[in-house]
Amino acid sequence: MDQDNHTGYNYPVNNDIWLKLRRIFFRIIPYWSWIVIATIILILAFGVYTYFSYVGDLATTASLMNRNNVGLVLYDRNKKPIFKSEGVKDFEPIPLSEIPQNVKNATIAIEDKEFYEHPGFSVRAIIRSVLNNILTTSPTRYGGSTITQQLIKNALLTPEKSVQRKYQELILAYEVERRYSKDAILEMYLNSIYYGSGAYGIKEASEVYFKKQPSNLSLSESALLASLPQAPSRLNPYTGDKERLLLRKNTVLEEMQKLKYITLEEKNQAQKDEINFATPPSDQTNKLAPHFSLFVRDLLYKEYGEDTVIRSGFRVKTTLDISWQKAAVDILADQVKRLASQNVSNGALVTIDPNTGEVLVLAGSADYDNEVFGKYDVVFAKRQPGSSFKPIVYTRAFMESYKTTDILHDQPTDFAGYKPKNYDNKFRGDVTIRRALSNSLNVPSVELLQKVGIQNALDLAESMGITTLGDRSRFGLSLVLGGGEVELFELTRAYGVLANEGKLVPSHFILEITDKFDNQIYSYDPETQTEEKQNGNISLGNIINGLNNDELKKKRIGGSGESQIIDNASSFITTSILSDDRARSEIFGSGSALLLSRPAAAKTGTTDDYRDAWTIGYTPSYVTGVWIGNNDNSPMGRVAGSIGAAPIWNRVMESIHRGKTVRNFRKPSSIIEVAVCADNYQLACNDCPNKYTEVFRISDVPKNICPENITPSPSVSPTPEEIKPSPTNEPSPTEKPANTPSPSATSMPTPIPSTPTVTPDIIIIPST
Numbered sequence: 001m002d003q004d005n006h007t008g009y010n011y012p013v014n015n016d017i018w019l020k021l022r023r024i025f026f027r028i029i030p031y032w033s034w035i036v037i038a039t040i041i042l043i044l045a046f047g048v049y050t051y052f053s054y055v056g057d058l059a060t061t062a063s064l065m066n067r068n069n070v071g072l073v074l075y076d077r078n079k080k081p082i083f084k085s086e087g088v089k090d091f092e093p094i095p096l097s098e099i100p101q102n103v104k105n106a107t108i109a110i111e112d113k114e115f116y117e118h119p120g121f122s123v124r125a126i127i128r129s130v131l132n133n134i135l136t137t138s139p140t141r142y143g144g145s146t147i148t149q150q151l152i153k154n155a156l157l158t159p160e161k162s163v164q165r166k167y168q169e170l171i172l173a174y175e176v177e178r179r180y181s182k183d184a185i186l187e188m189y190l191n192s193i194y195y196g197s198g199a200y201g202i203k204e205a206s207e208v209y210f211k212k213q214p215s216n217l218s219l220s221e222s223a224l225l226a227s228l229p230q231a232p233s234r235l236n237p238y239t240g241d242k243e244r245l246l247l248r249k250n251t252v253l254e255e256m257q258k259l260k261y262i263t264l265e266e267k268n269q270a271q272k273d274e275i276n277f278a279t280p281p282s283d284q285t286n287k288l289a290p291h292f293s294l295f296v297r298d299l300l301y302k303e304y305g306e307d308t309v310i311r312s313g314f315r316v317k318t319t320l321d322i323s324w325q326k327a328a329v330d331i332l333a334d335q336v337k338r339l340a341s342q343n344v345s346n347g348a349l350v351t352i353d354p355n356t357g358e359v360l361v362l363a364g365s366a367d368y369d370n371e372v373f374g375k376y377d378v379v380f381a382k383r384q385p386g387s388s389f390k391p392i393v394y395t396r397a398f399m400e401s402y403k404t405t406d407i408l409h410d411q412p413t414d415f416a417g418y419k420p421k422n423y424d425n426k427f428r429g430d431v432t433i434r435r436a437l438s439n440s441l442n443v444p445s446v447e448l449l450q451k452v453g454i455q456n457a458l459d460l461a462e463s464m465g466i467t468t469l470g471d472r473s474r475f476g477l478s479l480v481l482g483g484g485e486v487e488l489f490e491l492t493r494a495y496g497v498l499a500n501e502g503k504l505v506p507s508h509f510i511l512e513i514t515d516k517f518d519n520q521i522y523s524y525d526p527e528t529q530t531e532e533k534q535n536g537n538i539s540l541g542n543i544i545n546g547l548n549n550d551e552l553k554k555k556r557i558g559g560s561g562e563s564q565i566i567d568n569a570s571s572f573i574t575t576s577i578l579s580d581d582r583a584r585s586e587i588f589g590s591g592s593a594l595l596l597s598r599p600a601a602a603k604t605g606t607t608d609d610y611r612d613a614w615t616i617g618y619t620p621s622y623v624t625g626v627w628i629g630n631n632d633n634s635p636m637g638r639v640a641g642s643i644g645a646a647p648i649w650n651r652v653m654e655s656i657h658r659g660k661t662v663r664n665f666r667k668p669s670s671i672i673e674v675a676v677c678a679d680n681y682q683l684a685c686n687d688c689p690n691k692y693t694e695v696f697r698i699s700d701v702p703k704n705i706c707p708e709n710i711t712p713s714p715s716v717s718p719t720p721e722e723i724k725p726s727p728t729n730e731p732s733p734t735e736k737p738a739n740t741p742s743p744s745a746t747s748m749p750t751p752i753p754s755t756p757t758v759t760p761d762i763i764i765i766p767s768t
Contacts, residue, residue, distance in 0.1 A: 061180070061188050072300065072314050074293055076322040077358075077511060083293035085310060086198030086281070093191040094203050094214065096183055102219050103202060104186060105261040106226035110252045112147040113259065116182055120148045120173035148173040150229075151189045154311070194307045195225060196232030196240075197281055209237065211278040219266060220273040223252040233306035238280040246275070288326050291364030291377045292318070296509050313516025319358035319509055324351065324656050328361045331651045336366040336628060339644055342637035346370075347628040347645075348378035349652060350489055354496030354623050356526035357505035361624075361652070362489075373631040382468050382485035383627065386605030386641065387440045388614040389461075391574055392494065393480045394437050394445075396452050396460045398570035403700050404434040404577065405681035408444035415477050420446045432681065434694075437574075438583035440604070442481055449480040463565050464494035465504055465556045482607055492616055492625030493556070498574055498601070499618035501666065502566035505529060506559040530560045568668040569697055575601045575665050576695045578617070593646035596653055598662045604641030611635050615645035617653065620663040624652055672698050 074083035096104070108115050114122050145153065149169040157168055176185060195205035205225050206214045217225070227248040228235055235245040250271050257267040296318055300309050328349055336347045351361035364377030410428040413419070420442045427443065428435075436444035449457060457479065458472055469475065469484045476483070489507075497504045513522040523532045577583065578601035581590060588594060594602040594617065602617025611633050616625040626645040629636060636644070667673075673695050677688035684691040685706035696702075 061184065072297060072309050072316070074296055074316045074318055076289075076318060076320045076325075077360075078321070079317065080322050082289045082318070082320060082322055083297065085297070092203065093187075093201065096187040096190075099187070099190055099202055099214055100217055100222060102222035102262075103190065103214060103217060103225065105256055105259075106223045106252050107186075107190065108147070109255040109259055109261060110226050111150070111229070113255075115147050115186070118146060120146065120175075120177035121170050122146050145169065146173065147189050148176055148185055151185065151192065152176065154192060154194070154307075193229045194232050194310070195228045196236045196306065197238060198310075208281055209277055218270075218273065219262065220249065220253075220270040220275060223256070223270060224249040224275060226252050233301050237277050249275075287368060288322055288329060289320055289362070290368040291379065292320055292325070292359070292362040292509075295362070295377070295380075299509065300513075314521075315514045315516075316510055317512040319360060319511055320362070321360050321656075325361050325363070327655045328652045329363050329366075331648055331655070332363055332626075333366045335644070335648045339628070339636075339639055342639050343630070343634065344628055344636050344639055344644060345630050346373050346378065347626065347648065348381075348488055349624060349626045349648065350379050350492050351622055351624040351652065351656065352493055352496050352507065353526070353621070354493075354500040354618065355505065355621070356529060357508045358511075358526055359507060359509050360622070360656070376631055378627060378631065379489045380487050382487060383612050383629070384482045384484070384607045385486050385491055385614055386482035386607040386612060387442075387445075388491065388603050388605030388616050388641070389482045389484070389486070390437060390440065390445050390480055391498065391578060391603055392461050392464065392466075393449050393452060393457045394433065394577070395498070395566060395570055395574045396457050397433070397448055398573045399460070399566060400452065400456075401697075401700070402433060402448075403696060404432060404573060404694060405676065405696075405702075406433050407431070408433060408436050408447050410436070410441050410444050413443055413447065415446060415450060418446070418477055420478070420481065434577050434580070434583055435586070437577050438580055439587040445480045446477045449477050454479060460566075461494070463504075464497050465507075466490045466494055467555050482605055488614075488625050488627045490555075491614075492623055495603075495616045495618050495625070496623040497565050498571050498578075499620060499623050500562075501568040501668075502564055502571035503562045504556065504565045505562045506556045508558065529562055531558065569670045572665065572668055572671055573695055577601075578603055579665070582692070588642055592642060593650040594642070596650065596657070598657060599664050600653065601665070602646070602649065604646055606640040609635040610637070610639055613639055613641040613644040615641050615649040617649055619653070619657065620665055621660070622653070622656055624649055624656075626652070667695075670697055671695055672701060674701060676702065 072083070072085040073081055076082050112122070114124070152169050152172045156172065180188075191201045191203070193202075194200055195202075195208075197208050199205040199208040202214050202225065205228070206212055206217055206221075209225065210217065210221055224245065227245055230248070231240075234240045235248065237245055253262070253267045253270050256262045257264055262270070296316065300314060300316065304312075304314075328351065332347045332349055336344055347363075347366045349361065349363050350359065352359055362379055364379045365374050368374045407430050410422070410431050412427060422442050423440075428441070431441060431444055433444075433448070435441070436448070454475055454477070455472065458469055458475070461469060466486055467490060468486050474484070493504075493507060508524050508526075510522065511524050511526075512520065514520050520534055522534065524530070525532070579599055581592075581595050584592075584594070588604075594600075594604070594615070596619070598619060600617055600619045602615060605614035605616075606612070612627060612629045613636065614625070614627050617623070626649045628639070628644045628648070673693050675684040675691045676682060676694045677684040678690040678692055679688065681694070682702045682704040683706060686708050
């Protein structure tokens with residue numbers, strides 16, 4: 001064998017002419033050269049493919065000015081449209097002669113200074129882009145696109161940032177330059193570029209932002225409009241960073257002055273000119289779900305870019321149920337109207353499926369069209385929750401093996417200078433944990449938080465999805481009484497953890513996204529709790545309100561699967577108290593608005609001076625949170641949670657459950673129900689005059705022995721498993737509450753009393 005040291009290949013020594021020729025050939029052209037040749041051939045072939053794929057679209061200016069204004073459509077879960085972005089309008093391009101010279105010069109100055117010199121692409125810009133991308137960690141961050149390339153990208157290609165697409169831009173841009181004059185290209189660009197707020201082209205942008213024709217634009221206004229195409233959503237003067245937009249306008253003027261399009265005096269004057277924007281265009285939303293729709297719309301815009309969403313024709317199936325939404329909004333608006341005389345002006349509510357994370361109903365205000373407060377979304381506002389925060393602290397105690405029969409002390413107490421009071425300034429002495437929570441007693445709750453620990457309570461709140469209590473140094477024992485601001489959305493979801501046996505499922509607003517070609521971009525399967533992301537690394541839970549991925553993960557928006565936050569026994573014990581109508585009747589009376597026609601757990605909250613009134617509650621299927629009050633934080637007229645918010649909660653929950661199978665809260669195998677004596681909270685013997693059913697972990701069942709269970713042979717004591725509690729007629733917290741009517745497919749809501757039996761809980765938090 002003879003080794004060819006030049007190629008690294010072995011060839012047999014013989015007289016075969018072909019082998020000799022091949023050896024000679026590979027000496028002349030090394031093997032690695034063929035890789036280069038093959039790559040060049042593939043690049044050329046891709047270029048030919050690109051040309052013939054799009055050459056038909058280059059035939060007319062109309063195809064190149066394709067606005068692609070297919071818009072965004074949101075549907076509810078049953079494919080009923082709930083939101084449409086600005087509709088497609090008749091395309092009315094204007095000739096270049098009607099576009100002010102300042103607009104043309106400003107656009108060239110900031111977008112493409114070499115526009116009249118290059119052949120469709122700028123070699124200098126490409127080199128600068130390559131160098132910038134090498135020096136940064138974000139590939140294709142710097143595009144180096146000319147005006148011609150941007151025209152091609154917006155009219156024909158996808159917004160994907162890749163080397164292949166950039167190569168296609170170069171080929172097609174060169175062909176456009178070969179076919180059309182520079183002025184024709186600039187005219188097409190100015191008539192088709194996206195300026196934000198649904199405005200495509202300079203004519204529409206002039207009307208949207210200044211209510212005038214392009215010919216009437218001032219130098220300052222022309223520079224401002226030229227600033228928008230770079231980031232039409234972020235720089236939007238109505239919804240984006242207006243200050244940043246004005247700074248970029250001044251940059252455009254400086255570039256125009258450098259290119260001698262304007263004089264120094266003109267630049268200085270234009271930078272001083274005040275910009276007067278027109279009234280923002282109104283979104284054409286379905287009035288039943290405006291806050292939900294705008295939330296999802298903004299989520300999409302921030303994730304994909306406003307221009308991409310509009311041009312790609314996103315069709316989004318959301319989690320919302322529009323029929324439930326309509327009924328809930330009507331109920332909310334009706335109650336707020338009834339309480340107007342007590343200085344109640346607004347309300348908000350949200351309903352979530354705690355088993356899947358789907359947001360089914362969301363009303364950020366009682367009246368979206370109200371010019372004073374309607375546009376503000378209170379569902380995501382930070383408000384003090386009052387006593388509705390207490391279940392988190394009590395649940396933490398149950399996680400540390402506290403029992404419902406453990407004794408707390410309702411008496412005047414000085415907690416290192418903090419002296420909480422009950423709503424009625426009365427004290428009840430020794431009370432059980434069940435009595436303290438069900439009747440929302442303040443002093444025992446503060447005592448329990450002191451025992452559990454503020455940091456431990458905050459740890460649990462955070463793990464349950466509450467993200468607004470970040471600065472822990474701010475909080476003292478008043479935390480249990482609602483001394484920390486939370487979002488209605490996050491606190492409602494936290495209650496959903498209790499409804500879902502201690503498991504937290506990330507929140508979801510979207511079930512599916514497809515584009516105008518019916519390509520699926522994203523999907524969420526509620527049954528398997530699984531997200532699927534097509535077309536790259538797409539996640540709808542990544543960006544909200546400008547948050548990065550780590551912050552979004554903390555907010556539990558988007559994602560697959562579920563997390564066990566609380567052991568199911570602790571969760572069940574809290575639920576048994578919040579669903580115990582008998583226990584809470586001491587304060588709220590029997591048959592209050594917290595009682596549904598099926599098993600349900602609920603808690604009210606009222607903040608100091610009646611500034612906020614809350615009710616949050618759940619069944620095994622759904623959790624709903626309600627808030628009423630005033631956006632400006634002004635006090636209401638003695639409207640507490642049980643009076644203002646609870647009736648709304650009751651009616652909404654009855655509405656969404658009507659006709660559905662009644663479900664009981666599932667009792668864990670580690671929990672046992674036994675009859676105890678109310679006198680000593682030990683196992684109820686036959687001679688106990690006052691018995692009721694209590695829940696315990698099996699390991700915590702009282703160990704006392706009833707006389708009737710003593711056998712003639714006392715040498716062996718019975719085990720807790722051998723104890724047979726006496727039957728009781730008291731209702732079990734795991735079954736239907738007392739006085740609950742038998743539900744049917746057409747069951748009516750439980751009657752709501754016009755006034756509470758007694759004054760509801762009021763949280764008193766000393767001023768700090």
